Amino acid sequence: MKKIFAMGLFACMAFLLSCGGGGDKSSNNEASSGEAPKSMVADASSYDPKRGEGKFDADNLKIEATLNAEMAASGEKIQGTKCASCHKTTEEKLVGPGWKGVTTRRTPQWIMNFITNPDPMIDKDPEVQAQLEICLVRMPNQSLTDDDARHILEFMRKNDGLK
Numbered sequence: 001m002k003k004i005f006a007m008g009l010f011a012c013m014a015f016l017l018s019c020g021g022g023g024d025k026s027s028n029n030e031a032s033s034g035e036a037p038k039s040m041v042a043d044a045s046s047y048d049p050k051r052g053e054g055k056f057d058a059d060n061l062k063i064e065a066t067l068n069a070e071m072a073a074s075g076e077k078i079q080g081t082k083c084a085s086c087h088k089t090t091e092e093k094l095v096g097p098g099w100k101g102v103t104t105r106r107t108p109q110w111i112m113n114f115i116t117n118p119d120p121m122i123d124k125d126p127e128v129q130a131q132l133e134i135c136l137v138r139m140p141n142q143s144l145t146d147d148d149a150r151h152i153l154e155f156m157r158k159n160d161g162l163k
């Protein structure tokens, strides 16, 4: 129970921080109004929901058809310290959505772009905005290196049953 309480507290803090920092007005009313500010709508026209926004695309991100067990093991460790406080590996929501099935919902490029730099995509991706309305927390940037991110992606693939 204590642990759950601590997580709740952490979530609240993260929420307050995200409202206070960054000066992003959208954080203040996203829960109640559900209306995207005009600036977001304009940006969204050039947004590719399959790739997300960031430096990773189908050309520079090499994904094998089989699992790289070493990378997955490294990714499992990193997520244990940086992600597990908000994400379960099942379908169940904690602070953020459960990870089960995430590699079928999203492309590898989308996941890499999002987890290395969530902010621009939280502002533009309609599905992330829908999650934000449920979770009420903006996922904080976890300062992942490209390698960290790639290893976590491999762990997600393993978690979704890839061998």
Ligand code: HEC
Pocket (backbone or CB within 6 Å): 011, 014, 079, 082, 083, 084, 085, 086, 087, 095, 096, 097, 098, 102, 105, 106, 111, 114, 115, 122, 128, 131, 132, 133, 135, 136, 137, 138, 139, 140, 142, 144, 152
């Ligand atoms: C403070 C809580 C928190 C932490 C820590 C966190 N996330 Fe998130 N994450 C969220 C929330 C909340 C969302 C839903 C989108 C939003 O509201 O920003 C999300 C969404 C996601 C998604 C999209 C899921 C989907 O189904 O589309 C991925 C992928 C993800 N997070 C990966 C990570 C990774 C990888 C880490 C660790 C490096 C991490 N998250 C750490 C809160 C967190």
